[in-house]
């Protein structure tokens with residue numbers, strides 16, 4: 001495990017928060033606890049956390065809203081959502097607010113550590129060239145996406161998937177390839193998540209501009225039409 005990763009735990013069940021914190025400390029990590037979403041916002045604004053562990057069910061603003069506001073305030077730390085609900089819709093809602101991963105309660109502590117480790121290991125956004133496909137541009141460093149001169153508001157996960165397409169313009173990408181590149185490998189089959197995200201992306205990068213750049217290739221996957 002990477003030593004000295006600083007984790008923000010956002011969890012109102014104090015015994016559970018303490019347990020997670022204790023486990024992280026024993027593992028050589030640093031961990032702070034926020035019991036409310038509002039606290040998490042100012043704490044994450046004041047301290048550069050490497051990863052944020054965010055419970056969905058919180059008093060005051062919930063985990064989804066906290067996540068949305070963190071991203072709106074340009075907090076880029078990877079976010080792992082903890083959800084007590086096993087419904088796929090909740091998971092997708094969490095990811096669409098800018099979370100990077102989720103874990104369903106009750107969870108195995110080893111699993112939590114593994115997920116946090118994987119997220120914290122992701123390289124910080126290094127300055128890279130702006131990707132361009134036709135009049136669509138994506139800056140991997142700032143996550144700024146534009147079509148022509150128009151800025152497009154995308155969630156962190158949507159940007160990640162769009163980035164995969166923009167690095168392979170004109171190529172057919174299978175759902176599995178998209179999953180492997182936009183999520184950490186070896187998770188359960190989430191192919192319907194790709195379909196959902198492609199729908200989200202079309203609504204944002206194509207439909208408002210009257211174009212159909214993100215094509216379905218029947219039986220194979222999806223393709224971002226090259227310029």
Ligand code: CA
Pocket residue numbers: 011012013055056057058
């Ligand atoms: Ca809770």
